[in-house]
Amino acid sequence: MLSRIGGIALRRREASIFVAGCLLVLYFQFTTSVFVSYDNIGTLTQYAGATAVLAAGEVMVLICGELDLSIGMVYALSPFLMYFAQQAGVPLVFAIILGLMGAALVGLINGLITTLLKLPSFVTTLGTLFLINGFTLVISGGFPVQPESSQAFANVMGGNAYFLIGWAIVIALILQYVLTQTRWGLHTIAVGGNLDGSTEAGIKVKSIKIRNFMLCSTLAGFAGMLDCFRIGSIDPLAGGNEIMFMAIASAVIGGTLLTGGVGTIIGALFGAIVLGILKDGFTLSGVSAYTFDMILGGAIIVTMTINVHLNRLRERGRV
Amino acid sequence: MANKDNDLVRLENVAKRFGPVQPLKNVNLRVGRGEVLGLLGNNGAGKSTLMKILCGYHPASEGKMFFDGEEVNLRSVTHARQLGIDCVYQDLALVSELNVYHNMFLQREPVRGGFLGILDNKRMKADAQRHLDDMGVNIPSVDVEIAKLSGGQRQAIAVARSVYSDARLLLLDEPTAAMGAKEGAMILDVINRLRAKGEVSVIIIAHNYAQIFDVCDRINLLRDGEIVFDKRAEDTSVQELTDIVVHEYRHAAETLNE
Incomplete structure (x- = not known):
């Protein structure tokens, strides 16, 4: 029985990160005693929600053998496009759609440059990362603005923590x-x-890659909108490289390989939640943010090592 | 040129030059419908170049190619494949990360739900299993990932996939290379079944002629860019082929000593 569970845990890529998450929840509940509570789970989803949505799109790009570094900047750009559309008189829902189309356009550009001009996607999206960041700063003048919507609408769009994680789970x-x-x-x-x-x-390999870049960018834009309604502010400096690396970290510790061909969206969702649990748990326990980064770094290296070696076992058919 | 109409593919006076190098001088080759041709030759005899011309990878510098009675000018590998000429590569063809039936149906997946493209896994699984059984390919299950299979099993699946995609001429480049006796036997069994059915023509490139001799209808020998030997398998023997090869080696050794 135990060995069967062990077998499933080894075969299913998502399983190991799921087990790690459960153990962390138990640990933090034990040490802080308020970890599993309505309020705290609400806080936890704030850490995990947008990252999970970003990670879901990034996994698709990673699986088809590419990498998108620009998602953190699209996350910041897309809500501004929505905001300006709204200012121009477009109704909110259509403004959101326009914002997402702008995000998709970035994905299209990433995809076209990577496949047609044959640049490594690392380079392409490194370029668009700076480009979009600059563009967002220019159109915003560097100042944050406030999204205009009813409270109820904002709640559905991620203002309510349970709606936020709900979006992440449904998308995953x-x-x-x-x-x-x-x-x-x-x-x-x-x-x-x-x-x-x-x-x-x-x-049609180019078409597949371009479509995945577009999907990834659109989701990045959507994640940015979820967070702007949650926070109640559209900030040109929001997200950026930190949330991009968190999303990639979620994908990687969830079992997605950077080399392509292998990955799981559910694993990335678990990965984002586990990172959220760590961040939230450390905050509750009073551990500093610096320690969190050290643990995150260690976790990436350890899980990747395990992943690589489990893979070898899988390929030999031992597991 | 007797019974021309029975030829599926025919090359007439084909030559290939790469700058000053001329791997193929004057090749005349034919393969009948449902026939298995063994193409033998030393390294450097021009086997690979010939194969690449047949599968549309290189255009010939001179000469004509006929397929199914019509003269053809292969523009690309895709063009060749559309005609039904399929080159099977052991490592290139399959995706290790996908299971057997997804590989069998790659790019021809049956789907439900129209534009959503939801995979009909049940049907793929059943069809793949039936087709592989039919061809005598032995694998533990069509559910396993390609990465977990042996080289022989992969080769067999690649062949099965080509046949299933309505290939009419299969080009097998060293199909039993780097394989154990048992594995090689499975591939040869697959080829034998194809031959018994007679729906697909096959060209096997090999330099281990003893191994493939039994599955071939006819043997051709390529030397210095020309076909120098063409006999039906029943009219020759492994012994005769060995004598030719030994003679070649001796001759080469003598010219080296002079």
């Missing part, structure tokens, strides 16, 4: 379904796993 479930049950998902894995073989088989 939908994308996990897309990844494992549709042609798009299958081709994404194929392109990342064997680019030449996929091309040979007739898969």
Whole structure:
């Protein structure tokens, strides 16, 4: 029985990070005694929600063998596009859609430059990272603004902590379904796993990559909107590289490989939640933010080491 | 050129030059419908170049190619594949991260729900299993990832996939290279079944001719960019081929000593 559970834990990539999360919850509940409470779980989701949405899109890009560094900046840009559209008289819902289309456009540019001009996506998105950051600062003049909406609407769009995590979970479930049950998902894995073989088989590899860049950027824009309604402010300096690296960290400790072909959205959701648990738990226990970064760094290295070696075992068919 | 109509593919006076190098001088080759041709030759005889011309990777510098009775000018690998000419590479073709049936159906997946493209896994699984059984490919389950299979099993699956995608001419480059006896036997069994059915023509490139001799209808020998030997398998023997190869080696050794 135990060995069977162990077997499942080793086979399912999401399982190890899930177990780690449960252990952390138990530990923090034991040491702080308020960890599992309505209010604290609300706080926890604030740490995890937007990161999980960003990570979901990033996983798709990582699986097809690319990397998107610009998501933290799209996260900041998209709410501003929404804001300016609204200022120009566009109703809120359409302003949101325009904001998301702007984000998708960034993804399209990332995808086109990477596939047609054959730049490594690291370089492409490093470029768009600075470009978009500068653009957001220019159009905003560097000052934050406030989103205009009813309180009820803001609550649904992430103002309420449970709605926030709800969005993250629904998006993760939908994308996990897309990844494992549709042609798009299958081709994404194929392109990342064997680019030449996929091309040979007739898969439109460029189209797959471009679509995933667009999906990833759109989700980054959406994550930015969720957080702007949560915080009640649209800040040109919000998100940025920190949330981008947190999203990539979530993906990686959730079981997604940077080399492509392998990844799980649910794992990235768990990864984001575990990082949230750590941050929240340390805050409650009074541990400093500096320590948190050290632990995050250690966690990435340890989980990656385990991942790489488990993979070897999996490939030999031992597990 | 007897019974021309029975040829699926025919090359006439094909030459290939890369600058000053001329790997193929004058190749005349034909493969009948449902025929298995063994193409033998030393390293450097031009086997790979010939294969690449056949699968549309290189254009020929001179000569004509006929496929199914029509003269063709292969523009690309994709063009060749559209005609039904499929080159099977052991490592290139399959995605290690995907399971067997997803690989079998890659880019031709049956879907439900129209534009959503939801995979019909049940159907793929059943069809893949039936097709592999049919071809005598033995694997633990169509659910396993390709990464967990042996080289022989991968090769067999790659062949099965090509046949399933309505290939009419299969090009197998050293299909049993780097394989144990048992694994090689499975591949040869797969080829034998194809031959019994007679729906697909096959060209096998090999330099271990003893191993593939039994599955071939005809043997061609390529030397210095020309076909120098063309006999039906029943009219020759492994012994005769060995004599030719030994003679070649001796001849090469003598010219070296002079």
